[in-house]
Amino acid sequence: xxxxxxxAGLEIADTPFEFFTVAYLTRxxxxxxxxxxxxxxxxxxxxxxxxxxxxxxxxxxHHFLTEGFSNDFAQWVLADANRDALAxxxxxxxxxxxTSIAALRADLCHAVREYTEQHPEFAHQQALERFYxxxxxxxxxPFGVTARTLQEFHDGVKRLSHSAFYFHFISSxxxxxxxxxxxxxxLANSLGLKTLxxxxxxxxxxxxxxxSARAKLLRLVERERRKHEPSTVGEPHPxx
Amino acid sequence: xxxxxLANRIPLSDYAxxxxxxxxxELRTLAKPLAGRSVEMVNSTAVGGGVAEMLxxxxxxxxxxxxxxxxxxxxxxxxxxxxxxxxxxxxHGEPYHADPxxxxxxxxxxxQNLKRIPLDAEFVVIHDPxxxxxxxxxxxGVGHWVWRCHIDxxxxxxxxxxxxxxxxxxxxxxxxxxxxFARQLKIPQYLVHPAIDPLSxxxxxxxxxxxxxxxxxxxxxxxxxxxxxxxRFDRLKDPVGVVRAYRIVRRxxxxxxxxxxxxxxxxxxxxxxxxxxxxxxxxxxxxxxxxLPAWAPLEVNALQRASTxxxxxxxxxxxxxxxxxxxxxxKPVVASAVGGIPTQVIHKHTGLLAHSVEGTAYQIRFLLSxxxxxxxxxxxxxxxxxxxxxxxxxxxxxxxxxxxxxxxSKN
Numbered sequence: 001x002x003x004x005x006x007x008a009g010l011e012i013a014d015t016p017f018e019f020f021t022v023a024y025l026t027r028x029x030x031x032x033x034x035x036x037x038x039x040x041x042x043x044x045x046x047x048x049x050x051x052x053x054x055x056x057x058x059x060x061x062h063h064f065l066t067e068g069f070s071n072d073f074a075q076w077v078l079a080d081a082n083r084d085a086l087a088x089x090x091x092x093x094x095x096x097x098x099t100s101i102a103a104l105r106a107d108l109c110h111a112v113r114e115y116t117e118q119h120p121e122f123a124h125q126q127a128l129e130r131f132y133x134x135x136x137x138x139x140x141x142p143f144g145v146t147a148r149t150l151q152e153f154h155d156g157v158k159r160l161s162h163s164a165f166y167f168h169f170i171s172s173x174x175x176x177x178x179x180x181x182x183x184x185x186x187l188a189n190s191l192g193l194k195t196l197x198x199x200x201x202x203x204x205x206x207x208x209x210x211x212s213a214r215a216k217l218l219r220l221v222e223r224e225r226r227k228h229e230p231s232t233v234g235e236p237h238p239x240x
Numbered sequence: 241x242x243x244x245x246l247a248n249r250i251p252l253s254d255y256a257x258x259x260x261x262x263x264x265x266e267l268r269t270l271a272k273p274l275a276g277r278s279v280e281m282v283n284s285t286a287v288g289g290g291v292a293e294m295l296x297x298x299x300x301x302x303x304x305x306x307x308x309x310x311x312x313x314x315x316x317x318x319x320x321x322x323x324x325x326x327x328x329x330x331x332h333g334e335p336y337h338a339d340p341x342x343x344x345x346x347x348x349x350x351x352q353n354l355k356r357i358p359l360d361a362e363f364v365v366i367h368d369p370x371x372x373x374x375x376x377x378x379x380x381g382v383g384h385w386v387w388r389c390h391i392d393x394x395x396x397x398x399x400x401x402x403x404x405x406x407x408x409x410x411x412x413x414x415x416x417x418x419x420x421f422a423r424q425l426k427i428p429q430y431l432v433h434p435a436i437d438p439l440s441x442x443x444x445x446x447x448x449x450x451x452x453x454x455x456x457x458x459x460x461x462x463x464x465x466x467x468x469x470x471x472r473f474d475r476l477k478d479p480v481g482v483v484r485a486y487r488i489v490r491r492x493x494x495x496x497x498x499x500x501x502x503x504x505x506x507x508x509x510x511x512x513x514x515x516x517x518x519x520x521x522x523x524x525x526x527x528x529x530x531x532l533p534a535w536a537p538l539e540v541n542a543l544q545r546a547s548t549x550x551x552x553x554x555x556x557x558x559x560x561x562x563x564x565x566x567x568x569x570x571k572p573v574v575a576s577a578v579g580g581i582p583t584q585v586i587h588k589h590t591g592l593l594a595h596s597v598e599g600t601a602y603q604i605r606f607l608l609s610x611x612x613x614x615x616x617x618x619x620x621x622x623x624x625x626x627x628x629x630x631x632x633x634x635x636x637x638x639x640x641x642x643x644x645x646x647x648x649s650k651n
Contacts, residue, residue, distance in 0.1 A: 021269040023640040026431035028422040079587070129582075132419030134431060139643045141269055161266040162627070 013190035016146040017182075019156045022167040024057065024136045031133040036081055037123040039073070040112045042133050048101040049135035052174070055095055055104060057136050059205060060166040070206055071095075073108060073131075080127040086115040094206070095170070099177040140167070150191065154221045157183070162210050169213065170205055183217065196224045244286045244311045249300045250439045255632050258438045263632060267305060270639040275306035279642070280361035284324070284370035286313045288502060289472070290434055290561040291367050291390055297437040297631045302638070312357045314371045320349040324370045325509060330397035331369065331404070332476060332556040338399040346403075350374060363642050366411075375410040384645040388415040390434065391558040392579040393423055412645060417559040417580045430641060433583065434559045435634035436568060436625070441537035443568055446545060454542035458498070458528050465495040465608055468547040470540055470565070472501045473513040473531070476556045478576075481597050483520050483527065485553065488601035490526075493608050497521075500530040500543055544569050549607055549614070553600050557581055564629040567591065567621030572614035574603040584629065590621040 031046055033039040043051075054072035070091040078087035089111045098104040116123040143164065147153035157165070172182040180188075180201050188197035199220050203213050256264050281299065283291050295311050302309045316324070323342045330336030350373030359377040366374055367388045378385055387408050393401070393416070401423070408414060413428045422429045436443055455462050467486055471477040479499050486497040499517060514531060521527040532539055544550060550566035550573050557579030564584055566573050573591035575581045585591035592603040607614040627633070 021266045023266070023270055023636055023643075025637060025640040025644055028416060028419045028429040028431050030424060032419075130420065132422075134419055137640075137644055139270070139640050139647075141273070143265070143269055159262050159265065161260070161262040164262070164266060 011149075011191050013148045013186070015186075015190050016148045017153055017156070017186045017190070019143040019145045019147070019160060020164060020167060021141045021143045021161070022163050023139045024060075024163065025139070026053065027135050027137055029133040029135055033131040033133075034126055035124050036077070036083065036086070036112060036116050039077070039081075039131060040109060040116060042131070043073070043105060043109050043112060046133045047135050048105075049137070050133045051101050051105050051108070052171075053134050053136040055093075055108075056171050056174070059095075059170055060163060060210070076127070076129075076131045080129045080131070081122075081125070082128070083115070083119075083122060086111065089115070096173065096179070096205070099173065099179055101174065150193070150221060150225055153183075153187070153191075154218060154225070157214065157218060157221070160214075165210055165214055169217070193224060196220060244295075244299075244313055246296055246300055246311075249304075250297075250437075252301055252304050252632075254439055259626065259630065259632055267632065267636060267639070270636065270643065271302075271305035271307065274639060274642055274646075277307060277363065277642070278361040279307050279309040279363045279365070280359065281309065281311045281365050281367065282314060282357065282359075282371050282374060283311075283367035284314050284316070284321075290559065293437075293440075293442075293561070294434055294631065294634065295367075297440060298635055298638070301631065301635050305635075305639075308361075310361070314349070314353040314357065314374070316349045316353075316370070319345050320370075327369055327400050327404075328391060329476070330400040332392055333395035333397065334476075334556075336397045336400060338397075343403055347373060350376070363645065365415075365638075369404055372404055372407045375407050378410065384642070384649065385411045386413045386415060386641070386645075387411045388432070389421065390417060391421070392418070392556055393421045396423075413641075415641070418583055421558075421579075432634065432637045432641070433580070433629055434561055434564075435629050435631045436561055436564045437631040438568060442541050443565060444541070446538070446541055450538070451542045451546050454539050455546055458530060459525075460496060460498060460528060460546070462546065465493060465548040466498060466546055467495055467549050467551055467604060468498040468500065468543055469551040469553065470500050470544060470562045471552065471554070471560075473510045473517060475509070475513055476554060477501075478553045478555045479513065479517045480520050481555075481600070482551055482553045483517070484597045485551070485600040485604065486527070488598065489604050489608070492605055495548070495608070496526040496528070498528045498530065498543055498547070500528070500532055500540065502532045502536070540565075541569075544571060547571055549574055549604055551600065551604070552576065552581060553594075553597075554578055554581065560584070561629075563591075564625050567618070567629075568625045570615075570618035570622045572607050572617045573621065574600055574607065576600070584624070585621075586624070589617070590624045591617050 029050060031042045033042045058072050074087045074091035077083050077090055093107055145156045147156045168182040176185055184197035184201040187193045200217050203216050205213060252264060281295055285292050299309055299311045323345045354374060354377050362383050364383055364385045365388050366372055368390050372387055375385060411427055413430055415430045415432045416422045417434055419431060469482045489495060518529050521529050544566050550571045552560050552563045552575040554560055554576050559580035563573055563575055563581055573585055574594060575585045577593040577595055585593055587593045594600040594603050
């Protein structure tokens with residue numbers, strides 16, 4: 001791909017990064033579960049939007065807590081069904097490993113099925129509260145901000161709302177089917193900054209809040225920019 | 241302009257200091273395609289209670305974003321509000337003996353209001369059961385009609401729900417405050433949490449001098465722990481249960497109890513419950529039962545900020561916005577695991593839940609013994625409210641709903 005060179009040796013992308021605004025509306029489904037057996041049945045039957053809601057969306061809803069809440073299924077199994085071992089297995093599923101909802105659903109079902117087969121005595125035990133399957137309806141609109149340079153990209157990311165940052169950084173993984181996020185994809189393919197793209201993609205979305213993930217991302221971008229400034233070449237890089 | 245007198249307007253830009261510039265820009269972007277579109281909100285009281293309070297804030301903000309929004313309040317006689325209060329309790333699962341005359345009163349007032357309220361907006365949102373019958377104004381499926389239910393419908397009285405459902409199924413969708421409140425309906429059901437306004441008089445920062453002045457006014461000792469429940473004097477808020485929990489805590493801690501609230505114009509039971517509470521509290525100078533005029537927002541704010549622990553020991557609850565108010569002020573909250581409360585109080589993360597008088601007392605004792613845990617719960621609670629239960633988030637959900645309905649009708 002042809003790229004023009006901008007200031008400080010950094011390039012100007014031919015294809016701009018387009019920032020989006022996103023809003024989610026939760027639709028309450030007609031499925032619910034009071035036992036692990038019912039949870040399994042719900043996991044098999046519910047919509048893709050429901051799996052998305054209870055796994056990807058959870059990270060956005062409880063992003064300020066870095067303990068627990070890796071997904072709603074794990075949280076319910078822990079807090080309401082009181083089955084710690086299964087909760088740990090469900091919580092260990094990392095959405096970064098999936099490029100499709102079908103694959104994620106299959107692994108969720110596998111974990112619950114295997115556990116209930118090994119512990120049939122718990123399969124029909126009533127949980128404290130029921131689990132209600134919901135789904136996310138997504139509305140996206142162009143934010144009216146685009147970036148062609150690293151500086152513009154930095155400024156755009158800084159302006160994003162939590163949900164827009166989540167949309168580009170987390171939920172985009174499903175859209176791209178590439179195991180990466182919108183930001184890294186653009187940085188690698190449009191600005192040729194593969195190392196920066198990889199470093200951004202490595203930011204842990206489970207142990208960071210959305211705010212701290214964004215702060216890390218911005219620090220990485222700033223460091224990259226400084227690398228290309230003649231006056232600062234050779235200076236130590238701040239830790240990220 | 242709204243036919244209801246609105247509280248002081250706060251410009252949207254003022255919220256940037258609370259939620260950040262990005263969130264404000266996002267609201268403006270989402271509202272752009274809805275500019276000039278008409279919206280009508282209808283409920284049954286202009287003063288008192290969470291719904292009126294939210295609309296008071298939501299309507300001016302939506303107007304600032306360019307929506308042609310108005311807020312109408314249905315009118316009714318004492319007989320209507322007695323019937324709808326009975327319906328309200330029955331829908332919350334309280335015992336109710338079906339009386340055909342009640343249904344007649346309901347129908348009659350809804351018909352009167354049909355003639356009075358112009359219901360011609362593109363998006364009509366009807367709040368709660370009282371005005372649900374206004375759906376009859378809808379002609380030939382024109383516009384988007386949504387029923388916004390603020391109460392817990394998880395165990396409704398069958399006869400009242402069956403009656404109400406005949407109206408509800410005519411809407412394009414229903415909004416609930418928690419997934420467990422939803423019913424098996426053929427129309428889409430959405431989840432929208434109620435919200436508080438961080439800049440309103442009830443929630444904004446206060447000068448410490450003012451807080452001390454309010455405590456002095458009600459002879460509350462600032463040096464001893466203060467346990468507070470702010471809510472209407474309503475049996476479903478269990479104020480008597482709060483007194484019983486406080487009496488258990490008193491065996492271990494020299495604390496005070498403040499029960500403060502007002503009454504909504506659509507709640508005829510309030511005065512009776514207040515008398516009961518005063519009777520139970522009699523003889524204990526450390527229990528302050530305060531009937532506040534029209535919710536006295538600044539005083540409520542001061543009492544919440546002065547509290548050591550905030551209690552919400554409801555037996556049934558639609559959502560319980562007083563919980564979010566307390567969490568916003570970084571207060572540790574001990575609350576019943578009912579209705580929408582567990583959505584706000586995530587046990588051991590943003591507060592503590594209880595299921596009984598004894599459980600409530602135990603959790604209060606635990607927090608009084610562990611102030612560092614209480615402080616951490618308060619911090620997390622504040623963040624949880626910031627992300628989920630502020631009026632700006634509520635506004636965003638409505639904008640998203642209108643965009644979704646609009647898109648669905650085009651398809």
